[in-house]
Amino acid sequence: MREGAFGNARALTCRECGHEIPLGPHYACSECFGPLEIAYDFPAVTREQIEAGPRNIWRYKALLPVPDDIEQSPNMEPGFTRLLKAHNLGRTLGIDNLWVKDDSTNPTNSFKDRVVACALSAATEFHSKVFACPSTGNLANAVAAAGARAGIKTVVFIPSNLEKPKQVNSAVYTDSLVAVNGNYDDVNRLASEIAGEEDGWAFVNVNVRPYYAEGSKTLGYEIAEQLGWRLPDQIVIPVASGSQLTKVHKAFQELIKLGLVEEKPYKVYGAQAEGCSPVSVAYKAGVDAIRPVKPDTIAKSLAIGNPADGIYVLDICRETGGAVEDITDDQVREAIVLLARTEGIFTETAGGTTVGVLKKLVETGQLDPTLETVVINTGHGLKTLDAVSDQVGPAATIDPSYASFAATGIA
Amino acid sequence: MREGAFGNARALTCRECGHEIPLGPHYACSECFGPLEIAYDFPAVTREQIEAGPRNIWRYKALLPVPDDIEQSPNMEPGFTRLLKAHNLGRTLGIDNLWVKDDSTNPTNSFKDRVVACALSAATEFHSKVFACPSTGNLANAVAAAGARAGIKTVVFIPSNLEKPKQVNSAVYTDSLVAVNGNYDDVNRLASEIAGEEDGWAFVNVNVRPYYAEGSKTLGYEIAEQLGWRLPDQIVIPVASGSQLTKVHKAFQELIKLGLVEEKPYKVYGAQAEGCSPVSVAYKAGVDAIRPVKPDTIAKSLAIGNPADGIYVLDICRETGGAVEDITDDQVREAIVLLARTEGIFTETAGGTTVGVLKKLVETGQLDPTLETVVINTGHGLKTLDAVSDQVGPAATIDPSYASFAATGIA
Structure with a gap:
């Protein structure tokens, strides 16, 4: 990990018992198995500094576990939505x-672009070779797209019975969409298993979850x-x-x-x-x-x-x-x-x-x-x-003539 | 029309013969039937003025046929995309x-939100009572959504054989989606006929087209x-x-x-x-x-x-x-x-x-x-x-076990 890889983040701290460990690809407390989250040493931050930043989530980079040069890495530039x-x-x-x-x-x-952007930054700093997630929808889209743009291999796991349009919306971004025979819980369990077996895999919502969630x-x-x-x-x-x-x-x-x-x-x-x-x-x-x-x-x-x-x-x-x-x-x-x-x-x-x-x-x-x-x-x-699709539809179906339209009473 | 209704726009001018007419809901030259476009008297405009504006197309309001208080009207706030x-x-x-x-x-x-926002401003200034278009897709979505937000009645005409998902994507915004038995050309002709017959209808890409196109x-x-x-x-x-x-x-x-x-x-x-x-x-x-x-x-x-x-x-x-x-x-x-x-x-x-x-x-x-x-x-x-949907899809379909995944060779 390079100097300043996580900005003003200081450590991982357990939400339950307060135990602190150094920043790394960890998500559960080694003492009590509670969830880890990011602890910071924030410097003084002004409104003006933030307002001078880019029109995306990186305007708040001083408050996130990301390096100061985060805008330079190819990323989806999410946020600052209406x-x-x-x-x-x-x-x-x-x-x-x-x-x-x-x-x-x-x-x-979806808002998942925010969290995935922070997970991607962590995966990059940990030199992960694969960027992955189990998902049935929004998260899969966000991971596959962000990984493509960053040039990191993505593997996205979905239940095999997911509707075709939803499969397409992720598969368009990645050649490694993996369909799993089972429900979402089965897919999720498999993801945790792979995270344990393989080195260098960043599962956004598993082993880099503390970074991800900050988004x-x-x-x-x-x-x-x-x-x-x-x-x-x-x-x-x-x-x-x-x-x-x-x-x-x-x-x-x-x-x-x-x-x-x-x-x-x-x-x-x-x-x-x-x-x-x-x-x-x-x-x-x-x-x-x-x-x-x-x-x-x-x-x-x-x-x-x-x-x-x-x-x-x-x-x-x-x-x-x-x-x-x-x-x-x-x-x-x-x-x-x-x-x-x-x-x-x-x-x-x-x-x-x-x-x-x-x-x-x-x-x-x-x-x-x-x-x-x-x-x-x-x-x-x-x-x-x-x-x-069963709630809304045409108010009328007409022939292509003014008379036919006038008869609807819509005018 | 109120004072300043069209900002720095001066007149409608014919792209073919240069004939000028006052600003109004017109789109074809009365002399030669050429297309009308907006002519301006631009004041000095600085980068700083623009940069101090909102993060949407209205930062360029001085260069568009819209009033100076355009941001105050409910609108979709499109633009300033990545x-x-x-x-x-x-x-x-x-x-x-x-x-x-x-x-x-x-x-x-889609980019149609830009042009529709300018058309909506014109329709408002002309006191139009209906905001309408013929369309098969992006324009229909943009008109139906912008009209809903502005609180103006929208009527959107589509070919009746349009696929159900595309119908839903417009019908969700409007209770006046009208399906027309015919192809897009038939729908378009009907729109022009209605624009001629009815008072107070702003068809975005017909009678307010010069304003619309500036977007x-x-x-x-x-x-x-x-x-x-x-x-x-x-x-x-x-x-x-x-x-x-x-x-x-x-x-x-x-x-x-x-x-x-x-x-x-x-x-x-x-x-x-x-x-x-x-x-x-x-x-x-x-x-x-x-x-x-x-x-x-x-x-x-x-x-x-x-x-x-x-x-x-x-x-x-x-x-x-x-x-x-x-x-x-x-x-x-x-x-x-x-x-x-x-x-x-x-x-x-x-x-x-x-x-x-x-x-x-x-x-x-x-x-x-x-x-x-x-x-x-x-x-x-x-x-x-x-x-x-026929180009992309899962690279593999597996059982929910690490062994099954490892056998794919994706790791």
């Missing part, structure tokens, strides 16, 4: 001041900067493993500590689909333990039945005065169409879940509609077209 | 200094700014109607006149698919007239058999020392995979055409591989997945 004022959606839901953070316009159309902090940094260096009052975030929600909270806390935003209370809300809602169920039951479930929902990118960071999500949502809520698949579909028709943003099922949960939170009085609120859209609807 | 240094693609093609302007990361994943200039402005306020030596642009190519050239000329970049020679190249190559055929034959063709190519977003701006494309490519070239559908497919596997960019068939033509131009000695070159990617591969 924060859109959602006048129409806000009016429809009765929220005065609503924003959508739209990560569907990232290079491979989600950039969502939080961007929201604060795009609001004019302020934190929102309330934020609604989808929950799969729970990592994104915990990292956005971490980002807000870091910005406060660094003096980049003023300290203020904010409420964090988690969104799940009813068919995979272990965190929401625990939240509502008032318990601390997450009981794993077998997922059954159209929100496949949120379908993690045993979420690694679920207990931290519970802590954060409870401490900040937020909540965790879930909605049905039909409500997910409705919310996708609602967001498209009010703001012109076509979201995938994960975003439908988040917007639908926002709606339910207002209706049930759990979210204050007079406070400034941000909702995160993590991915693009083109990836989950089937979810709404 | 200009990526294409190290790997350049190496593969033998080009020393190659850039990809990647418009697939626009809000609805493509922003591609040229951005490339120059992102290169550090310089023009490239060579640029390769896809040709459908030919409007985009002529507008990028216009943008470069304006930047020179305004003193925002240094004057220098640059070569403009047009890219077509062999199955719809009327401009390329005329270029190669050394003639000035375009003979219309019946399109037959997978590059559907380029399939305009009678391109309105084809003759201007010929002029520009000849005057600048560029060329117009075409490639087969198989070469389009190969180029899509090539771009994905070298740069991690998944392009639609139009981008495949452009990259494939770039390759052919180098191979045939028509483009100088030692000069700085930009190639434009206009849209996202998720919209034309079928084009490559």
